[in-house]
Amino acid sequence: MTTSTIQPTEKMYRLGTESAFDVLAKAEALARSGKPIINLGIGQPDFKTPPHIVEAAIQALRDGHHGYTPAPGIPELREAVAEDIANRRGVNVDPNRIVIVPGGKVTMFFAILMFGDPGTEILYPNPGFPIYESLINFTGAKAVPVPLLEEKDFSFDADSVLASITPNTRLLIINSPANPTGGAIPKSEIDKLVAGLAAHPHVAILSDEIYDRMTYDGREHVSLLNYPEIQDRLILLNGWSKTYAMTGWRMGYGVWPEGLAEMATRLAINCHSCVNAATQYAGIAALKGPQDSVEEMTAAFNARRKVIVEGLNSLPGVTCRTPGGAFYAFPNITGTGMTSQQFQDRVLEEAGVATISGTSFGSYGEGYVRFSYANSVENIEAALEKVRKLLAG
Numbered sequence: 001m002t003t004s005t006i007q008p009t010e011k012m013y014r015l016g017t018e019s020a021f022d023v024l025a026k027a028e029a030l031a032r033s034g035k036p037i038i039n040l041g042i043g044q045p046d047f048k049t050p051p052h053i054v055e056a057a058i059q060a061l062r063d064g065h066h067g068y069t070p071a072p073g074i075p076e077l078r079e080a081v082a083e084d085i086a087n088r089r090g091v092n093v094d095p096n097r098i099v100i101v102p103g104g105k106v107t108m109f110f111a112i113l114m115f116g117d118p119g120t121e122i123l124y125p126n127p128g129f130p131i132y133e134s135l136i137n138f139t140g141a142k143a144v145p146v147p148l149l150e151e152k153d154f155s156f157d158a159d160s161v162l163a164s165i166t167p168n169t170r171l172l173i174i175n176s177p178a179n180p181t182g183g184a185i186p187k188s189e190i191d192k193l194v195a196g197l198a199a200h201p202h203v204a205i206l207s208d209e210i211y212d213r214m215t216y217d218g219r220e221h222v223s224l225l226n227y228p229e230i231q232d233r234l235i236l237l238n239g240w241s242k243t244y245a246m247t248g249w250r251m252g253y254g255v256w257p258e259g260l261a262e263m264a265t266r267l268a269i270n271c272h273s274c275v276n277a278a279t280q281y282a283g284i285a286a287l288k289g290p291q292d293s294v295e296e297m298t299a300a301f302n303a304r305r306k307v308i309v310e311g312l313n314s315l316p317g318v319t320c321r322t323p324g325g326a327f328y329a330f331p332n333i334t335g336t337g338m339t340s341q342q343f344q345d346r347v348l349e350e351a352g353v354a355t356i357s358g359t360s361f362g363s364y365g366e367g368y369v370r371f372s373y374a375n376s377v378e379n380i381e382a383a384l385e386k387v388r389k390l391l392a393g
């Protein structure tokens, strides 16, 4: 056998990752070795997909939906998404602008590929979902962080976002409610941002609204779909993963400006052809069926949010803002004297609690740790006690 001299391209070495998957693997290895682990690292609902959605997929398989579907999704599903948007946002979107893809991530992947090139700049939230920065670096574009600060409850400052735009800026990514901070951007700040964007017509916007159904304390989700003045440059990312506890089904959607929907479809044809057919039927059942499970899940998250925020604030050296949405708390742990990574490692190895270091979400995450409260109140309380013992230690 000759020694291989294969050469993956340079950009492959710039691709980052989502360390939540590494923590999950480490937590599972510790659990297998007999150490009890409570997982507050995971970013997915701890609920099962509602039965009527599962049944719709089984029925679709029985009905013989075994082949390829149109690349952007079956028409009934695209229409169901448009109907859902009309019902919830009061906005009419042409189903031809909707592209169904295998997970929320895929819309992000396509949008960043479409706008990222060496010499261009992309603004992204930091701390934020790690895939944004990873993909921007992959394309060779310059990743320009929009810092999300604790003192602003992890919302952004529209004026500083607008001040970061240059003639080379191609794309602005926003995510509200946000991973990992749970921050929700108030309407006043979005109004200001959209008004300011009028002076920058060369900037496309990717609005990741995957947690739109998970907001608390009477907060209304502010969707960028409700700003007609930016519809010709808005890419809206949403999906089924979080809302309907369907992370493993792999399905999401993008609402694209006219013209870009065809480009997204072309990327889909080059990549995955179409989403699994039976899953698409499940997606119709999710949107058109009863929504009680969404409300029940959000109510459960809300109850746990109170438990975790109160518990974290009672730990020595830890302070925690009250998150406005999603299912994450992002406490400040600087008072413990540990770095975020040390906190993550020690809490996992010594207390048996999986969390994710804030630095996994970007450089502005130093000093913070993400706790997911997609776990039972009982487990959250037990985890907090274990961390308390460690910190008292």
Ligand SMILES: Cc1ncc(COP(=O)(O)O)c(C=O)c1O
Residues within 6 Å of the ligand: 043, 102, 103, 104, 105, 106, 129, 175, 178, 179, 208, 210, 239, 240, 241, 242, 247, 251, 252
């Ligand atoms: C902000 C954000 N966007 C997108 C996604 C991706 O969702 P999906 O599992 O549907 O690809 C996630 C998942 O954690 C997320 O937190």
